[in-house]
Amino acid sequence: MKQIIFRNKKIFYCTEGKGNPVMLLHGFAEDHNIWNYQVERLKEKFFVIIPDLPGSGLSQILEGKISIDDYAEVIKAIADVEIINLSSG
Secondary structure, eight states: OEEEEETTEEEEEEEEOSSEEEEOOOOTTOOGGGGHHHHHHHTTTEEEEEEOOTTSTTOOOOSSSOOHHHHHHHHHHHHHHHHHHHHHO
């Protein structure tokens, strides 16, 4: 698994495949493993990014009151790293 540091917390995610990027987001009380079956198919044509959102799976929970905007910032931070890597690699 890969990781980023977001607000001093470790946020983990996986990547699979090659092609245009697709990010799969799990629901409450789940983690990246919920997508295992779909990733097997999608990775044949897409670069799939599968995060453990804060407080789920291996990712640490963020401090304070957490909003949907906080989750959106985490998703953007992961996308920023991976899409930069995708375009330069």
